[in-house]
Amino acid sequence: MTAPSKQIVVITGMSGSGKSTAIRALEDAGFFCIDNLPVLLLPKLTELAGGGHFERMALVIDVREGVFLKDAPRMLAEVRRAGHQVEVLFLDSSDDSLIRRFSETRRRHPLAPNGTVAEGIKAEREALRDLRELADQVIDSSALNVHDLKRMVQARFSPEPAAGPSLSIMSFGYRYGVPPQADLVLDVRFLPNPYFVPELKGLTGKVPKVSAYVLDREETQQFLDKVVDLCRFLFPRYQKEGKAYLTVALGCTGGKHRSVAIAAELTRRLQDANTRVQLWDRDIEKE
Numbered sequence: 001m002t003a004p005s006k007q008i009v010v011i012t013g014m015s016g017s018g019k020s021t022a023i024r025a026l027e028d029a030g031f032f033c034i035d036n037l038p039v040l041l042l043p044k045l046t047e048l049a050g051g052g053h054f055e056r057m058a059l060v061i062d063v064r065e066g067v068f069l070k071d072a073p074r075m076l077a078e079v080r081r082a083g084h085q086v087e088v089l090f091l092d093s094s095d096d097s098l099i100r101r102f103s104e105t106r107r108r109h110p111l112a113p114n115g116t117v118a119e120g121i122k123a124e125r126e127a128l129r130d131l132r133e134l135a136d137q138v139i140d141s142s143a144l145n146v147h148d149l150k151r152m153v154q155a156r157f158s159p160e161p162a163a164g165p166s167l168s169i170m171s172f173g174y175r176y177g178v179p180p181q182a183d184l185v186l187d188v189r190f191l192p193n194p195y196f197v198p199e200l201k202g203l204t205g206k207v208p209k210v211s212a213y214v215l216d217r218e219e220t221q222q223f224l225d226k227v228v229d230l231c232r233f234l235f236p237r238y239q240k241e242g243k244a245y246l247t248v249a250l251g252c253t254g255g256k257h258r259s260v261a262i263a264a265e266l267t268r269r270l271q272d273a274n275t276r277v278q279l280w281d282r283d284i285e286k287e
Contacts, residue, residue, distance in 0.1 A: 013091030173255025205260025255283030
């Protein structure tokens with residue numbers, strides 16, 4: 001009798017990029033989690049967890065594997081051949097962010113115990129190059145706090161069934177940078193800015209009168225109609241190519257007014273029984 005297929009999430013990536021936060025997020029979501037599993041034991045683990053036990057598992061595999069790290073691609077392929085659904089999530093961050101985090105925690109880099117953190121980061125990027133190329137999704141955590149990262153990971157691997165792709169609709173402010181994890185980036189700065197209306201300046205796009213100021217315009221409605229058409233066209237084609245999770249980012253200047261209102265309306269229009277949609281206003285709380 002063939003053992004049931006399992007959902008296996010392999011978390012990997014740079015030291016300091018948030019792997020511990022990601023594995024805890026999946027544990028909270030009901031996954032059976034193992035940190036620092038020797039990669040050679042992965043096929044045996046799926047065998048021992050057969051019979052319907054631990055249908056969803058999450059594992060951290062990273063440079064702590066040492067010389068066995070090179071075997072990771074082969075082990076992942078073997079588990080996939082056994083019929084299991086394996087997804088690789090690679091967590092990355094800018095060198096500057098990683099150096100700052102190591103400095104704040106006063107930790108030494110695992111690949112440079114007697115050298116500089118920068119040297120360790122360079123060596124780690126090289127060691128993880130093959131796994132990064134295999135990743136189904138890369139999340140850059142440079143601008144994320146632990147709560148943002150947890151929310152993204154749980155939305156990405158939610159156990160809720162969906163026939164279509166899982167979508168994340170994000171509002172953001174260009175002054176804080178374009179979200180590196182976005183698959184589609186749409187600029188809504190062509191619309192009049194509520195920031196310059198005194199009674200609206202201190203509010204956000206979640207407030208009805210701000211939302212109405214943004215949405216009750218012919219050009220806004222035309223824009224939304226075209227974006228929905230584009231999304232409906234692209235999503236099944238992305239899914240056909242194996243990309244089950246998509247992030248659509250809408251940007252205005254500060255990420256508080258126009259992008260927030262439009263992201264909420266786009267979420268409403270795209271939400272249906274076959275599509276799981278998460279809304280995230282990245283910069284709404286920033287000054």
